[in-house]
Amino acid sequence: xxxxxxxxxxxxxxxxxxxxxxxxxxxxxxxxxxxxxxxxxxxxxxxxxxxxxxxxxxxxxxxxxxxxxxxxxxxxxxxxxxxxxxxxxxxxxxxxxxxxxxxxxxxxxxxxxxxxxxxxxxxxxxxxxxxxxxxxxx
Amino acid sequence: xxxxxxxxxxxxxxxxxxxxxxxxxxxxxxxxxxxxxxxxxxxxxxxxxxxxxxxxxxxxxxxxxxxxxxxxxxxxxxxxxxxxxxxxxxxxxxxxxxxxxxxxxxxxxxxxxxxxxxxxxxxxxxxxxxxxxxxxxx
Amino acid sequence: xxxxxxxxxxxxxxxxxxxxxxxxxxxxxxxxxxxxxxxxxxxxxxxxxxxxxxxxxxxxxxxxxxxxxxxxxxxxxxxxxxxxxxxxxxxxxxxxxxxxxxxxxxxxxxxxxxxxxxxxxxxxxxxxxxxxxxxxxx
Numbered sequence: 116x117x118x119x120x121x122x123x124x125x126x127x128x129x130x131x132x133x134x135x136x137x138x139x140x141x142x143x144x145x146x147x148x149x150x151x152x153x154x155x156x157x158x159x160x161x162x163x164x165x166x167x168x169x170x171x172x173x174x175x176x177x178x179x180x181x182x183x184x185x186x187x188x189x190x191x192x193x194x195x196x197x198x199x200x201x202x203x204x205x206x207x208x209x210x211x212x213x214x215x216x217x218x219x220x221x222x223x224x225x226x227x228x229x230x231x232x233x234x235x236x237x238x239x240x241x242x243x244x245x246x247x248x249x250x251x252x253x
Numbered sequence: 254x255x256x257x258x259x260x261x262x263x264x265x266x267x268x269x270x271x272x273x274x275x276x277x278x279x280x281x282x283x284x285x286x287x288x289x290x291x292x293x294x295x296x297x298x299x300x301x302x303x304x305x306x307x308x309x310x311x312x313x314x315x316x317x318x319x320x321x322x323x324x325x326x327x328x329x330x331x332x333x334x335x336x337x338x339x340x341x342x343x344x345x346x347x348x349x350x351x352x353x354x355x356x357x358x359x360x361x362x363x364x365x366x367x368x369x370x371x372x373x374x375x376x377x378x379x380x381x382x383x384x385x386x387x388x389x390x391x
Numbered sequence: 392x393x394x395x396x397x398x399x400x401x402x403x404x405x406x407x408x409x410x411x412x413x414x415x416x417x418x419x420x421x422x423x424x425x426x427x428x429x430x431x432x433x434x435x436x437x438x439x440x441x442x443x444x445x446x447x448x449x450x451x452x453x454x455x456x457x458x459x460x461x462x463x464x465x466x467x468x469x470x471x472x473x474x475x476x477x478x479x480x481x482x483x484x485x486x487x488x489x490x491x492x493x494x495x496x497x498x499x500x501x502x503x504x505x506x507x508x509x510x511x512x513x514x515x516x517x518x519x520x521x522x523x524x525x526x527x528x529x
Binding site: 153167171176177181212218226228231252 | 254256258291293295296297298299323324332333334335336341344345347348349351352353355383385387389
């Protein structure tokens with residue numbers, strides 16, 4: 116069994132944002148030499164997400180509005196976690212969007228549906244944060 | 254390491270619906286010959302879900318009502334994604350329910366709890382759509 | 392390819408609660424002897440969750456309040472599932488928090504970010520319930 120590991124680093128300049136990381140994950144897969152297996156892609160931070168959805172700017176705007184409705188940033192004092200911090204809402208938003216994606220590898224390629232793209236979802240940005248790519252297979 | 258891949262196709266006649274796909278995943282596992290490993294089951298479409306929960310019609314009714322509360326279909330114009338489309342809410346509902354399930358394989362069987370069943374969750378149906386089953390193990 | 396399986400049992404005395412199960416998962420990994428691979432940790436019950444987030448009591452309080460807002464326990468009669476049961480809300484809360492976590496194994500250790508901890512999330516407790524730990528790798 117082969118295995119491969121890489122950390123991808125991102126710095127989103129705003130508090131929140133979405134980055135399409137599919138090309139980076141594809142590069143990792145090419146480096147790994149794995150032809151059949153699984154790739155795990157997960158946020159290493161608990162105020163961020165890795166998820167699979169559409170690369171469409173209108174949708175990303177809708178996600179931003181929707182997540183703010185479900186888990187508003189303000190009032191910051193509404194969360195007990197926010198003692199010397201202001202990111203409690205980010206911990207909620209990340210649960211909605213999810214920590215990780217597991218993606219099949221077939222014939223040496225990511226086995227994605229026609230519109231599936233892998234995203235890093237940042238909910239507490241303005242600093243460097245990491246995504247883990249772990250590949251196992253043969 | 255063995256690997257196996259199959260696409261399952263579904264066409265839900267309504268916009269939304271839930272299908273218990275546990276028997277199909279079990280058939281895949283039998284075909285694969287894998288005794289110990291993992292199976293990844295994921296929607297290949299970004300307006301659908303694969304999730305694990307109870308096969309109980311009252312609960313499915315409750316999920317339908319609940320998801321409509323959290324991410325309403327109407328008004329369609331409330332979503333920026335809905336330019337020539339009307340399925341933005343389906344992208345939200347799928348994030349709540351999740352893209353994928355990873356299930357253990359033990360002694361050649363799905364290692365599920367007593368009530369765990371695997372579902373395809375459709376949020377933008379009335380067309381043929383796919384689920385990917387990928388199995389790795391020994 | 393090596394594989395390993397263990398069930399962890401928990402009994403949360405209240406209806407809801409969060410338990411940090413990272414040490415138990417680490418013990419499983421040590422027993423497995425796997426150096427490179429993946430560990431799947433999933434609730435075997437459909438009214439519970441395994442998720443990765445921060446071990447901070449204020450945040451857990453916030454999750455409790457937040458989940459009750461998104462999927463209230465009361466009124467019990469508001470859910471069609473609640474015929475002779477009162478746990479429909481637990482099935483919703485578990486979808487928000489997720490069934491499972493897949494975690495990379497690198498150099499024989501859980502490959503977690505600095506604040507990532509693995510939790511069992513109980514939403515219908517006061518009875519013994521199980522988590523499955525399945526490890527595959529080399």
